[in-house]
Amino acid sequence: MNSFLALLDSIPEDSIAITVYLLGSVIMLWSWYAIAKRLPKPFGGITWIMGFAILLTPTVSEGNNASIAPAIFGLLFGVLTKENALVWSNASLILFVVGLGLVVGYLWSQYTAKKAKFAVNKNSSPL
Known part of the structure; x- marks a missing residue:
C-alpha cells in the first residue's frame, strides 16, 4: 500500500484531476447513452449532445494560476459572482x-438514412 501511495505522490495533482474528470465524464456519458437510446430518436440524441456539451466544453479559468477548465464551472462561477461577461x-x-x-x-442521420435506403435498393432484385 505504501508503494502505491508513493507512486501517486510522484504524479502531478493536475494530471490526476484531469484524468479522473475525463474518466468520470466518459462513464456518465456512457450511462446516459444507455438511457438515451431508449428515448425517441431525436430527443435521445439531443439530450446526449447537451450532456456532452455541459460536461466537456473547455474554457480557460481566470486568475494567477489559470488553466483549462470545464465551461460549466466558469458559468456557475459567473452566476455566483454576478459577472455577466x-x-x-x-x-x-x-x-x-x-x-x-x-x-x-x-448530417449523420442524413448519411445513415441514405445508406439504409441504398442498402434496401441494392438488395431488392428485379422481377
Whole structure:
C-alpha cells in the first residue's frame, strides 16, 4: 500500500484531476447513452449532445494560476459572482458546442438514412 501511495505522490495533482474528470465524464456519458437510446430518436440524441456539451466544453479559468477548465464551472462561477461577461462567454461556448453537435448529428442521420435506403435498393432484385 505504501508503494502505491508513493507512486501517486510522484504524479502531478493536475494530471490526476484531469484524468479522473475525463474518466468520470466518459462513464456518465456512457450511462446516459444507455438511457438515451431508449428515448425517441431525436430527443435521445439531443439530450446526449447537451450532456456532452455541459460536461466537456473547455474554457480557460481566470486568475494567477489559470488553466483549462470545464465551461460549466466558469458559468456557475459567473452566476455566483454576478459577472455577466463570464456568464455569457461560458454560455456561448457551451451553446456553440451544442449547435455543432446538432449539425453533426443531423448530417449523420442524413448519411445513415441514405445508406439504409441504398442498402434496401441494392438488395431488392428485379422481377
